[in-house]
Amino acid sequence: MSILETIASPADLRQHSMAELTTLAAEIRTALLTKLSATGGHVGPNLGDVELTIAWHYVFDSPHDKIIWDVSHQSYTHKLLTGRKQAFLDPKHYHDVTGFTEPRESPHDFFTIGHTSTSIGLASGLALARDAAGTHDHITAVIGDGALSGGLAYEALNNAAVLNHQLLIVVNDNQWSIAENHGGLYQNLKLLRDTFGQAANNGFKALGLDYTYEANGNDVAAMIAAFQAAKACDHPLVLHVNTQKGRGFAPALANEEAFHWHAPFHLSDGSALHPATGENYPDIILAALERQLQTGKPIYTINAAIPGGFHLKDWQAAHPDRYIDVGIAEQMSITLAAGMVKGGLRPVVFEAATFLQRAYDQLSHDLGINALPVVVLVRGGQITGGDPTHQADLDAGMLSNIPNLTYLAPTGKEELIAMLDWALAQPHGPIAIRIPAGPVTSAPLAADWSATHQHVIHHGQQVALMAVGSLLPLAQQVAAGLLAHHIDATLIDPRSLNTLDTAGLEQLRSAHHLVVTFEENSLDGGFGQKVAAYFGPSNMAVLTLGAKREFNHELTRQALLQADQLTPETATQAILAALSQL
Structure with missing residues (x-):
């Protein structure tokens, strides 16, 4: 019997010797790699914190004692040890748990977390x-060195320093964010690693926090000793731990960035099971x-630790x-881009739709109020299922x-x-561009192309279909389906999610009774509502098709598209039903 088979709860760890716990760590890595090679997921972060997680659960009493994982993308071993190992050992149950902590799954998880700091x-x-x-439960926060670059981490450290009772802050330092780390903070972390925590220049101590260092973060016995010492501390303490991202899997060690999160891969060499081919938008x-740039425009690219999704390493x-x-x-x-464009440069900022909400204040104040022509490229804006922490249909609102x-x-x-x-080229204000979701599509530009005027692809009557961005192919399918019902629908590419072409909308009144909008966004605050508000005082009916304003925990993307009437069949039936009511 393997050691892993004997672990039903964290308490079972204490029945094993240090040698057996070391064997357990190897078994866990094998289980993680077997599952992740089939499903994809966060590979490097979870391979790196196996011993740390075993040791914490050996020393502390979860869920009475509480551990909070920053981002929680490194919590797979924690899940495996807290009654969910079937989801890592049985392919039939691989999708029973999420990739992040989830209180719905277990009392050992306290927050649904998928963002950083x-x-x-x-x-x-x-x-x-x-x-x-x-009460007397111990509270632990585990934060990666990459997450320390987020402003909220600094704010929290500043406030944690004045707490009067126990709080353990574990800095899991594997020298990586998603990609390599950037910024002056990491010079100090390196200095602390190089001096085994003894350097006088210590950013944590400068904030008023107690500090200790453990160089052997991938040694179970060393981590147990470190946690036992920390458990005795009655005030806020930073435990700085040196670990290795991707430990135990040569391809992950050779390419830490690619294996931060990886699609399904071959265990033999780490190569992708389904490599991407053809043109791509990045x-x-x-x-x-x-x-x-070659024309002399002072282009700069900026991103927030996610270069891989945009091929920015090239x-x-x-x-x-x-x-x-x-x-x-x-x-x-x-904010950096705002300062740069004010000084005459032309920065292009690359953002993920699901992370950009963290910069709402800066988008509004620094760019909007100042009307600065920064260009923001937004990736991943679409209806997504099964993970509310990375839900990507909220950016448009x-x-x-x-x-x-x-x-x-x-x-x-x-x-x-x-x-x-x-x-x-334009100087008048910030422009965000939502990179189309899905494979690259191609069509000649209209002769009258304009960024802020809608394009009528086909002139019909009775019904006008307005499809935003990557939903144009869906609207084309719906238009073809309506022909079977003797409806020759007008097909329109609005081009803008928030600037209505009122002249173009006015032209629809004479020959149309119903305008239908298609968008991969939450309907509340989205494009369809703006169109509906415009036609509100008139006899024009408007049907808005898009996502509900809710967090999607379980449903897949396909199930959501079905529920939101964004498939050819459901959209066509919704349109016919709307026409029958006119």
Whole structure:
């Protein structure tokens, strides 16, 4: 019998010797790699903190004692040890648990977390609640060195320093964020590693926190001793731990960034099971920026620790002096760009739709109020299922309602390039461009192309279909389906998510009774509501098709599209039903 088979709960760890726990760590890595090679997921972070997690659960009493994982993408071993190992050992149950902590799954999880730099603040709040209740549970926050670059981590450290009772802050230092770390903080972390925590220059102590260092974060016995010592501490303590991202899997060690999160792969060599082929939007964008740069435009690219999703390492290699990675700090990426464009540069900021909400204040104040022509490229904006922490249909409602900011939604590569060129030339305000979801599509630009005027692809009557961005193919299928019902629908590419072409809308009144909008966004605050509000005082009926304003915990993307009437069949039936009511 393997050691892993004997572990039903964390308490079972204490029945094993140090040698057996070391064997357990190896068994866990094998289980993780077997599952992740089939399903994809966060590989490197979880391989790196196996011993740390075993040791914490050996020393502390979960869930009475509480551990909060920053981002929680490194909590797979924690899940495996807290009654959910079947989801890592049985392929039939691989999808029973999420990739992040989830209180719905287990009393050992306390928050649904999928974004960064929050663990210290959350743990501080739990510690204050514990002290108010007069209980004696131990509170631990585990934060990666990459997450320390987020502003909230600094705020939380500053406040944690003045807590009067126990709080353990574990800095899991594997020298990596998603990609390599950037910023002055990491010079100090390196100094502390090089001096085994003895350097006089210590940023944590400068904030008023107690500090200790453990160099052997991938040694179970060393980590148990470190946690036992920390458990005796009655005040806030930083335990700085040196670990190895991707430990135990050579491909992950050879390419830490690629294996931060990886699609299904071959265990033998780490190569992708389903490698991407053909054209892609990141390369199309970089080629357009290269062309702009060669004309003399002072282009700079900025991103917040996610270069891989935009192929920005290629740009960095070609133009290292025109590439800036601010770390996990979306707020800084926007405010930095505001300062740069005010000084005459033309920064292009690359953001993920699901992370950009962290910079809402900067988008509104620094860009919107000042009407600064920063260009923001937004990746991943679409209806997504099964993970509310990375839900990507909320960006349009956020960006579309900031004054002076225009949010464009190209339908394919020609529009994307044209919109990017226009955005970099105009001086009037911030332009966000939603990179189309899905494979690259191509269609010639209309002769009357304009970034802020809708394009009528086909002139029909009775029904007008307005499809935003990557939903144009769906609207085309619906238009074909309506022909079977003797309805020749008008088909329109709105081009903008938030700037209505009122002249174009007015032209619809004479020959149409129903306008239908399609969008991969939450309907509340989205494009369809703006169209409906415009036609509100008239006899024009408007049917809005899009996502509900809710967090999606379980449903898959396909199930959500079905429920939101965004499949050819459901959309067609919704339109026919709406027409029958007129």
